[in-house]
Amino acid sequence: MTPMTRRACTAAATVATAALLAGCGDDTSSNVSASGTTAGGHAAGHDMSGMDMGGTTPSAASQKSHASTMQMKKLGTATKDGESVELDISEPVTFSVYEGDQLVKHAPRKDQNAHVMLLLSDAETGDRLPDATITLRITDAAGKVVSSGPQYPMIGMGMGIHYGDNVSLPKAGKYVAQLVVGPPRIGRHADTTDRWRTTTRMSIPFTWDGATTR
Ligand SMILES: [Cu+2]
Numbered sequence: 001m002t003p004m005t006r007r008a009c010t011a012a013a014t015v016a017t018a019a020l021l022a023g024c025g026d027d028t029s030s031n032v033s034a035s036g037t038t039a040g041g042h043a044a045g046h047d048m049s050g051m052d053m054g055g056t057t058p059s060a061a062s063q064k065s066h067a068s069t070m071q072m073k074k075l076g077t078a079t080k081d082g083e084s085v086e087l088d089i090s091e092p093v094t095f096s097v098y099e100g101d102q103l104v105k106h107a108p109r110k111d112q113n114a115h116v117m118l119l120l121s122d123a124e125t126g127d128r129l130p131d132a133t134i135t136l137r138i139t140d141a142a143g144k145v146v147s148s149g150p151q152y153p154m155i156g157m158g159m160g161i162h163y164g165d166n167v168s169l170p171k172a173g174k175y176v177a178q179l180v181v182g183p184p185r186i187g188r189h190a191d192t193t194d195r196w197r198t199t200t201r202m203s204i205p206f207t208w209d210g211a212t213t214r
Pocket residue numbers: 095115116117154155162163164165
């Protein structure tokens with residue numbers, strides 16, 4: 001990892017924490033749409049065939065060749081302020097994140113029974129957006145918070161950049177994923193300078209069938 005990337009990751013984590021603490025204003029836009037899904041009904045949910053994802057994103061065919069991608073199960077999506085977020089789930093995983101110069105392993109805790117992945121992309125082009133911050137709060141049907149915190153930027157073979165963490169989902173049922181998405185701090189060509197500039201709140205209602213594989 002280059003020093004540049006490392007700085008960006010650290011900055012992202014810092015901003016995520018700050019955003020969480022500050023409560024994140026700028027929640028003025030109203031053009032929000034969200035679609036929860038019944039998890040079992042979207043076996044082809046992650047098939048991106050037919051979308052031109054640009055040169056840096058692997059084709060649907062190559063994504064499918066990796067076991068990690070096969071394990072991603074789509075739970076729902078939301079679109080607002082020119083950004084789209086897809087919520088996926090898998091079995092809990094051990095992932096590693098940089099703390100200073102050290103790549104530190106995060107093994108799932110005993111109470112964590114799932115790994116959530118938030119796929120943030122431009123709503124128009126489908127390009128994945130790095131260097132953003134996402135905080136996630138999952139509430140159950142009674143409105144009780146079952147999981148909450150800033151999400152780690154990470155990547156897996158064929159999965160592309162996503163934001164995620166291991167979480168606890170007590171049982172099958174209805175949940176709402178509430179997201180606070182801070183602007184991607186990546187450099188921009190002129191045509192993206194005015195996109196994704198505000199902090200955006202989105203909700204993704206979903207029904208979990210209790211399975212972390214599809
Ligand atoms: Cu992940």
